[in-house]
Structure formats: C-alpha cells, structure tokens
Amino acid sequence: MKSNNNIYIVLPAYNEGKVIKEVITDIQKEGYKNIIVIDDGSSDNTYQEAKSTGVITLSHPINRGKGAATQTGIDAAKLLNADIIVTMDSDGQHSPKDIKKLIQPILDGKADVVVGSRMLNTKGMPQSRIIMNKIANIVTYIFFGILVSDSQSGFRAYNRKAYTNVYTYMDRYEFESEMLGQIKNAKLRIKEVPIKVIYTDYSKNKYKHMSRFSAQGLTNGVKMVIRLIENSLFK
Amino acid sequence: MVIQIVVTFGVLVLVLPGIYSSYKKKSLTPFGAVLWILLWMAGLILIWFPHLIDLIGSSLGVGRSIDAFVYLAIIFLLYSVLSQKIKINELSREITLLNRKIAIKKIEEDKK
Numbered sequence: 001m002k003s004n005n006n007i008y009i010v011l012p013a014y015n016e017g018k019v020i021k022e023v024i025t026d027i028q029k030e031g032y033k034n035i036i037v038i039d040d041g042s043s044d045n046t047y048q049e050a051k052s053t054g055v056i057t058l059s060h061p062i063n064r065g066k067g068a069a070t071q072t073g074i075d076a077a078k079l080l081n082a083d084i085i086v087t088m089d090s091d092g093q094h095s096p097k098d099i100k101k102l103i104q105p106i107l108d109g110k111a112d113v114v115v116g117s118r119m120l121n122t123k124g125m126p127q128s129r130i131i132m133n134k135i136a137n138i139v140t141y142i143f144f145g146i147l148v149s150d151s152q153s154g155f156r157a158y159n160r161k162a163y164t165n166v167y168t169y170m171d172r173y174e175f176e177s178e179m180l181g182q183i184k185n186a187k188l189r190i191k192e193v194p195i196k197v198i199y200t201d202y203s204k205n206k207y208k209h210m211s212r213f214s215a216q217g218l219t220n221g222v223k224m225v226i227r228l229i230e231n232s233l234f235k
Numbered sequence: 236m237v238i239q240i241v242v243t244f245g246v247l248v249l250v251l252p253g254i255y256s257s258y259k260k261k262s263l264t265p266f267g268a269v270l271w272i273l274l275w276m277a278g279l280i281l282i283w284f285p286h287l288i289d290l291i292g293s294s295l296g297v298g299r300s301i302d303a304f305v306y307l308a309i310i311f312l313l314y315s316v317l318s319q320k321i322k323i324n325e326l327s328r329e330i331t332l333l334n335r336k337i338a339i340k341k342i343e344e345d346k347k
Contacts (some may be wrong), residue, residue: 071335
C-alpha cells in the first residue's frame with residue numbers, strides 16, 4: 001500500500017472544543033499525519049484545542065457553515081499537493097479505522113470519489129433517521145440527478161482528479177448534495193462503502209433533534225430544500 | 236381620514252428621518268435620497284387626493300386606474316425583492332470567499 005504521506009484528512013469543525021483533540025489523536029493513531037482542521041468561526045476553544053495537537057489549523061473569522069469550511073479544507077489540501085483528500089465529521093461520529101476502506105478503491109484505481117455510507121448497514125440506526133436520509137437522497141436525485149444510498153454523508157474520499165473538478169458554493173449542509181451533482185457532471189467514478197457510525201453520548205446529544213421527526217429536524221429539512229431551490233435559481 | 240393621518244405621521248416621523256440618516260451614513264447617494272423622498276411624497280399626495288389616480292388613469296387611457304397602480308406596485312416590489320436577493324447571494328458568496336482567503340493565507344505564503 002502507498003504511504004499515507006500525501007493523504008490529507010480534512011475536518012471542518014464548529015464548536016467541537018470538547019472532542020476535537022480526541023478525534024485528531026484517534027486519526028493520528030491510524031497513521032495519518034496530515035490533518036487539516038478548519039475552525040468555522042467557533043465561539044468555544046476549538047481552534048486552540050486543535051492547534052495544540054500540532055496539526056494544520058485554519059480559522060474562518062466568521063461562521064459560514066460546514067460546506068464552506070469543507071471547501072476551505074479541500075482548497076488548503078490542494079495547495080499542499082494532496083494525492084487523496086478525505087473529509088470527515090469532527091464530532092467523533094466517524095471511525096478513523098474506516099479511512100482505509102474509503103481510500104482503498106482510489107488506491108486500486110477503481111474510483112475517483114468514495115462515499116462512506118451509513119445506509120448500507122443501518123443496524124442500530126433509528127428508523128426515523130433512515131427515513132429522513134432516504135428523503136434527502138430523493139431530494140438530491142430531484143435536484144442533481146444522482147442517486148446514492150447516503151447523500152448526506154460527510155465521510156468521503158477524493159483523488160486529485162476529483163478534487164480539482166469539484167468546487168462547491170453552498171455554504172451549509174446542502175453542499176453534500178451539490179458536490180454529488182458536480183461529481184456526476186464531471187463524470188467521475190463514484191463508489192460507496194459501508195461505514196460505521198459511532199453514537200457517543202456527545203454526538204447523540206448533538207443530533208438529538210435530528211434523530212426523530214421533531215419540529216427542528218423538519219425545519220432543517222425544509223430550509224435545505226429552500227436553499228437548493230434558491231441555488232438552482234441564483235448562480 | 237384616519238389612515239391618511241397615520242400614514243403621513245409614519246412617513247414624517249419614521250421614513251423621512253430614515254432616509255436622512257441613510258444619506259448621512261453614506262449608504263444613500265444624494266440622488267437616491269431625493270428619489271426616495273419624491274416617491275414617498277408622491278405616495279402621500281395620492282393618499283390625500285385619491286381622485287388624482289383616476290385623473291392619471293384616464294389621461295393614460297386606463298379604465299380602473301387603481302388596479303393598474305396596484306399591479307405596477309406589485310411588479311416594482313417583486314423586482315426590488317429579486318434584485319435584493321441576488322445582491323445578498325452575491326455578498327454571501329463574497330464573504331465566504333474572503334473567509335476562505337483569510338483562512339488559507341498562511342499556507343499560500345508558506346508556499347511562496
């Protein structure tokens with residue numbers, strides 16, 4: 001296997017001061033030294049915590065959303081001449097052990113983009129969450145014409161051809177769908193691999209409102225559709 | 236009569252000082268400020284003398300001139316909302332790009 005020297009892990013982070021250090025250390029333990037944290041204008045100590053681990057820590061002066069932070073991380077990795085860029089959530093819900101699974105199809109030359117899917121093995125996932133994800137997949141298909149099993153997964157790997165061919169403009173969560181649309185338009189080879197989701201108390205609390213059909217979860221969904229409509233109207 | 240007084244009061248107490256302070260803060264050009272004042276004044280005149288709308292309408296050959304007036308107002312408002320929306324989207328995108336530029340500045344400098 002090729003060395004991990006030119007694999008960059010991009011972690012967009014917003015108010016993750018409590019866990020970011022542990023998340024970074026866990027990734028380092030798996031042998032990945034190139035980590036870029038983008039503190040997206042957090043109001044807590046995310047930046048200081050990430051910086052103290054010695055990884056590349058960038059800071060958005062103003063909070064712009066996960067999409068904007070991820071694209072900043074991709075731009076930074078591009079500048080550092082990455083061979084492969086892996087994007088991960090910074091709340092600890094993704095297992096660093098799965099990075100290997102994600103980059104393998106790229107190393108084998110079988111894919112340009114690999115999406116880690118929580119929906120290929122839904123064991124332990126609340127039924128309502130499964131339904132929400134499926135709705136998001138259908139919405140993504142309607143707007144961008146690409147159907148995947150987990151359109152909202154932030155655990156993805158891109159090779160050079162892929163990351164130079166995509167550039168997202170949507171600042172918030174909708175960028176995951178926008179990115180898929182660009183992947184389709186650029187005719188990149190996409191592959192999905194099953195990933196494990198770690199439901200810690202921290203992440204459970206954070207996503208509590210999204211794990212059931214709460215008013216907030218529904219509001220977020222409606223907002224996402226509105227922003228997707230806007231995006232198709234205004235460029 | 237009451238509505239005329241309320242609107243006139245609102246224009247004199249809220250709108251005109253608002254236009255003046257925008258002009259002072261340089262967010263309105265002198266031309267822009269005069270245009271807004273004239274627009275509001277025209278609105279006030281039409282509220283106090285509604286028959287003027289019919290006069291304008293008949294001179295333009297429009298039967299129910301109040302309808303034409305409402306339609307034109309809606310078109311103007313829609314255009315205004317749309318152009319503002321476009322501007323806000325542009326600004327939002329520019330803020331993100333500026334944010335990004337600041338964030339990766341160090342890496343760019345190190346590369347040089």
